[in-house]
Amino acid sequence: MLNLTNAFKDNGHRVIFTKKNNLKTLPQLPDLIISNQAWWGVEYEIGKESNKLGIPHITIEHGTPMFYQSNRQYYRRTIGSANLKLLWGQQNFDMMKRYKCSTKLLKITGNPRFDDLCKYKPSTHNVPRILFLSTWKISGKIDLIWREVIKQSEKLNCKLIYKPHPMEKYRGALINKEALPNNVRILKNEELYSEIAKASLVITAPTSVLVPIFFFKKPVYSYYPPILGKLSKGLLNFYFKFKIPHVKTMTSTINIEKLLDSKIDHQKYDNYFDYIAFSSDCNSTKRVYDCCMEFAS
Numbered sequence: 064m065l066n067l068t069n070a071f072k073d074n075g076h077r078v079i080f081t082k083k084n085n086l087k088t089l090p091q092l093p094d095l096i097i098s099n100q101a102w103w104g105v106e107y108e109i110g111k112e113s114n115k116l117g118i119p120h121i122t123i124e125h126g127t128p129m130f131y132q133s134n135r136q137y138y139r140r141t142i143g144s145a146n147l148k149l150l151w152g153q154q155n156f157d158m159m160k161r162y163k164c165s166t167k168l169l170k171i172t173g174n175p176r177f178d179d180l181c182k183y184k185p186s187t188h189n190v191p192r193i194l195f196l197s198t199w200k201i202s203g204k205i206d207l208i209w210r211e212v213i214k215q216s217e218k219l220n221c222k223l224i225y226k227p228h229p230m231e232k233y234r235g236a237l238i239n240k241e242a243l244p245n246n247v248r249i250l251k252n253e254e255l256y257s258e259i260a261k262a263s264l265v266i267t268a269p270t271s272v273l274v275p276i277f278f279f280k281k282p283v284y285s286y287y288p289p290i291l292g293k294l295s296k297g298l299l300n301f302y303f304k305f306k307i308p309h310v311k312t313m314t315s316t317i318n319i320e321k322l323l324d325s326k327i328d329h330q331k332y333d334n335y336f337d338y339i340a341f342s343s344d345c346n347s348t349k350r351v352y353d354c355c356m357e358f359a360s
Contacts, residue, residue: 064123064175066175066176066178066179067097067348067351067352070175070348070349070351070352071352074352079093081109082105083105084105084108085112086109086112086113086116086118092116092118093118095118095119095120095121095358096109096110096118096119096120097122097123097355098121098122098123098145099122099123099124099125100122100124100125100126100143101120101122101142101144101145101148102139102141102143103143106122106143106144107143107144108144109144110122110144110145111144113144114144114146119146119147119359120144120145120146120147121145121146121148121354121355122142122145122147122148122149123149123175123351124148124149124150124151124155124174126270126271127269127270140164140165142159142164142168142169145168146168146358147168147170147354148168148169148170149172149351149354150169150170150172151171151173151174151177151339151340151341152173152337152338152339152340152341153171153337153338153341154338155339156169156171171341172341172347172350172351172354173340173341173342173346173347173351174340174347175347175348175351177274177275177340177345177347178345178346178347178348179256180256180275180343180345181345182256182257183254183256183260183279184260185260185261185279185280185281186261188222188261190220190221191219191221191263191264191323192222192224192262192264193212193216193221193222193223193224193262193263193264193266193319194224194226194262194264194265195212195223195224195225195226195266195267196226196228196265196266196268196272197226197227197228197236197237197238198228198237198267198268198270199230199233199234199235200230200234201268201287201294202237203268203285203286203287203288203291203310204286204287204310205237205238205268205286206238207310207316208266208284208286208310208316209238209286211316211317212266212317212319213244213247215317215318215319216246216319217246219319219320221263221319221323222246222248223244223246223247224247224248224250224258224262225238225243225247225248225249225250226249226250226253226255227240227250255272256275259275259276259279259281260275263281263282264281264282264283264284264323265281265282265283265284266283266284266285266286266317267284267286268287269285269287269298269301269302269305273307273335273339274339274340277332277333277335277336277340278332278336278340278343280327280329280332281327282322282323282325282327284308284317284322285307285308285310286309286310287309287310288309288310288311289302289309289311305335308322308325
């Protein structure tokens with residue numbers, strides 16, 4: 064929420080961060096509560112307290128409404144303890160509506176963090192750059208694809224760039240860093256959007272990283288197969304809608320050369336982006352800020 068926090072500060076507001084569900088311990092009661100998800104954990108408890116105190120509460124969509132949130136454990140008839148939910152885009156709205164959530168509680172604004180996409184321009188390179196993004200929660204076929212990527216990238220003389228997921232430091236890594244070849248570069252604190260803008264191919268899980276991939280028009284491959292336990296329904300719907308290349312069977316693998324030569328349908332990618340992230344105008348922060356101010360008043 065850095066962009067939104069800065070917008071409030073730039074406009075002279077005081078911002079207080081808390082992870083405690085006792086608002087009365089704050090220096091003063093806030094005029095507005097903002098959370099990044101209002102139906103689990105401390106956000107829910109803070110929301111219940113804000114309701115008792117008559118403080119308006121807005122929640123902003125957390126995580127990716129791509130595939131895993133198409134299952135009922137993520138979407139409810141309510142939005143937790145908030146009074147209003149701000150959504151990334153039309154896809155998010157359609158999911159909430161499908162699960163009988165009142166549309167009066169929903170508003171599409173885009174996500175403030177996607178405004179950072181405008182800081183970078185897509186680029187190409189004589190030596191292809193393969194960006195491999197790890198995950199922390201569900202492995203899919205990450206190990207199978209990773210071994211193939213190493214082998215094929217060496218054969219094709221590609222640069223292979225590996226970025227661990229930020230949560231891996233807490234939950235454990237799925238790829239053994241000690242066994243990485245010397246030609247692999249590990250990203251640490253580099254800006255992810257910048258790396259995607261420079262990539263020739265991105266290999267990832269179908270998460271929120273697809274937003275910059277669609278924005279910068281980059282070839283993409285997912286190491287998640289469509290049949291993956293309780294996520295199968297969401298994944299099947301996701302791959303049917305977005306049609307990105309992915310692992311299909313237990314034995315199928317990746318063809319990097321073919322992916323590098325693939326032609327991106329720019330109009331299709333624009334449509335995907337607009338459906339997920341609402342607008343590429345990079346004014347989502349202002350829309351969210353204006354909505355918060357109107358709601359609080």
